[in-house]
Amino acid sequence: MPCEPESARRARLLVSVALNTWGIDELAENGVQIVAELVNNAVRHTRCRVVRVRVTRPAEGVVRIGVADRCRDTPQQGHADDESESGRGLSLVEALSRRWGYDRKHWGKVVWAELEVQATEASGAC
Template sequence: MNDDIQLPCFHEAFFRRERRSVPAAREFTTRVLSDWRLTARRDDVLLCVSELATNALLHGVPPGRGYRLQLALDYVGLLRVEVHDSGPGLARVRETTARDEDEYGRGLALVSALADKWGVDERNPGKIVWCEWSLS
């Protein structure tokens, strides 16, 4: 981590319920990580952002709504990504294993494997799905 960065750092963006919001969320995250001069685990972070944004679109964002993506970096080098949606239910890793030919079902398993920690918090309405990496 670069000592020139003013900590703590926080950025957020709102994305509408549309297919192009997932690449837009990745682009937003890429810009923020570049601004913060973070290269460690960049690919892991971007993949997790893609998975959480996709899950929000598929399962957590009712028609006419959107989701909020927040990125925060604290004094001890903890990077936290949060996706806030307004849909019902809680996100969880599927208990059954996705088959090779399945197009869905691996997102949160990937997040669980790539992030140091992840979880789900309630919000009204909806939920916050988050993941964290220690970069120090």
């Protein structure tokens, strides 16, 4: 996707469709918020031309949402006060996910967050 603010909308749709397809649409609200924050961070803090959004199931009961860009700068969690208009994105990602992090690549990085699928949801998912 182009590294522009409008791509956050497309990324939210991608996550929503993936989670609905897997029958775990209960995670959609958190998933779309997470991907929007990750895409917006890439747009705001990198000089990338494109971002790649991936939604995977790396293990039983886990959904991973990742946003890749060609910038090697690592994400830094902000420390916003009550008056700040920005700096809360990764704190929100942390609050909504079971864990988050990043993987450095030779071409850039992938910032990701994982959602936990509840046992009753995981058993019915494809």
